[in-house]
Amino acid sequence: MLVRAGAAPLWWLGLLAAALGVLLPGLTGRRIGLQAGAALFLITAAVVALVRRRRFEHLSKTPVRAGRSDFLQDRAVTLRNWRRSHRWWLLAAFAVALASSLALPAAGGLTLAGAGAGLWLKAVRLGRRERTDDLLFWVRTDWIARGPAGRPVKGYRSTGVLAGDAAPGGARRR
Template identity: 70%
Template sequence: MGRGGQSLARVAVVVRAGAVPLWWLGVLATGIGVLPPGLTGRRIGVWAGAALFVVCAAVVALVRRRRYSAWADGATRAGKFDFLQDRAVTLRNWRRAHRWWLLAGFLVAVGSSFALPAAGGPALAGAGVGLWLKSAWLGRRERRDEALLWVRTDWAGSGQPVGKRVKGYRTTGLGAGDAVPGGARRRR
């Protein structure tokens, strides 16, 4: 990384990194959460879980969209010596940094099943779906603008591509990196 180059991670990949673990932990917590009858009964718990799934997915998908749009509108072109981080490395770094939060969320979802059966798991799964929807929204924006969005890895170190440390995005053409617009793996 000579000559002032920076390490850059794809914004959509950082957003999408939590979708799969949250989804599967939510599905697992829902399966476990159906077993105890709980204080309210299974039927009320399942209906509450369905409502929480929809609400969490919508909230996570819509929160901070203006901020993403503002950073994308002011993005500058990536430099010649910038290093583009692989999708697998970005996913691994995000999941390592958040493994204890994922475990805590799973335990809370399973623990809440003793009061409201199968309600915590769908909330966790809904958060995963919301992240996936947000990355799909970013992918549509990247296709429209014909530019992939990147953020410096030291700014998004905590896994927040619109956090307080972020000072701007960089762009490349659609062919850069190993992920398609939206953060999915590029098929070769």
């Protein structure tokens, strides 16, 4: 779930920065800026989707069944906590992407959107694994400070697909 938390803000802020960046002519011109932005979008999405892939695969191969003493956080609470703790980083990334449009119009915004797309691809891959195994992966709340695959995470907890309010991959359950 936490993998998916940053995808939407990065995607939308990136698209907004790219749209505003196109309005500025920039040093290189709009066409070159958009072409560079498209290339950076693809490269960033691929890099973000592949970073720490082995760690995620290792953690998802050996999940431990969640016990009664494990505290599993609601999807909305996880999203709210992540976005609150990262709001200044998101704002700074948006400002840098917008400022980079003075040199390469829309390139910084498309790079930011590429990071959001890469996180979304990572969540989709993890969700596919959850559907295959017919369970949901959870990270204990006391381990999550460094992210869903950080050093403190010793393993994922698992529950059935009907537990909680999230669908596989962290999407909202309908």
